Amino acid sequence: MRDTRSVVVGYDGSDFSMQALEWAMDEAELRKLPLTVAHAWRWPYGEAGDEAKMHLRKAAEHVLYHGADCARSTSSITDVTTDLYEGAAAERLVELSDRAELIVVGSRGMGTLARTVLGSVAEYAAAHAHCPVVVVRGPGPIPVSPHPGALVVGLTRDTHDEVIEFAFREAALRLLPLVAVHAGPPQPGVWGAPMPPVLDARDAEEDMLRHLQPWRERYPEVPVRATFVAEAAKSLLLDLSRQASLVVVGGARGRGRLGSTTRSILQHGACPVAVVPALRDGPQRSGPADGPLTSDASEG
The missing domain is CATH 3.40.50.620 (HUPs)
Structure with a gap:
């Protein structure tokens, strides 16, 4: 074999x-x-x-x-x-x-x-x-665009490192920029160690970029942009899918149970969607430890 x-x-x-x-x-x-x-x-x-x-x-x-x-x-x-x-x-x-x-x-x-x-x-x-x-x-051959859209990855409080790793690797292979998105109210220290209160979207985006730093160093050729929007995750990802080359989301929380946002993107997204499961042996994080988030792009 x-x-x-x-x-x-x-x-x-x-x-x-x-x-x-x-x-x-x-x-x-x-x-x-x-x-x-x-x-x-x-x-x-x-x-x-x-x-x-x-x-x-x-x-x-x-x-x-x-x-x-x-x-x-x-x-x-x-x-x-x-x-x-x-x-x-x-x-x-x-x-x-x-x-x-x-x-x-x-x-x-x-x-x-x-x-x-x-x-x-x-x-x-x-x-x-x-x-x-x-x-x-969709049917038929994939249209080859001279200006392909970015790769979009949805981040939540429970996003496993496997999801982020897949997104960065895929962006590197396809020579695409990566857009990391999170929807929901900003919170202090959501991606790592305790921090002063997050005051606005810019602070939240900088916090996301700090969390992604290990992968940014591993894949320096991938341009990365963080986007925070205080709206429903479903609406944000569906909107971004209209211009994206690929949307990457986390897999099932429990055996065979996808979150409502992941299911919505699978059913209605305008581009290919990658669903990345966590390792079966449990989470192995190469980046900073997670902190609490207030919204969940896989559960909706």
């Missing part, structure tokens, strides 16, 4: 999964990692003979190999493998996340149907996966 972790993309042949495949190929190339193209299938019509199921399996194989061929022929990735699974796609993605660097899935966008589809695959993976999950929105 290979020791190197891979980028895993859920692929079903749809335009939405083609967009996810393009994002996953970028990630694999930027990170110099193998790519795994995964497809799940199952017989939906009740009892059936092996021959009937075999026809469906052959169709699933065709879909999967088409995705893998696209990756091999349109990217510089030298190690592209496939994973064909009989069963639930969402559960298989979570299984694969145990040995993945990143999971990438597509989303059909907004609306009742979209929320149903999102809940069955992308949201389940985002809530349960053991590695970051990127949900790529």
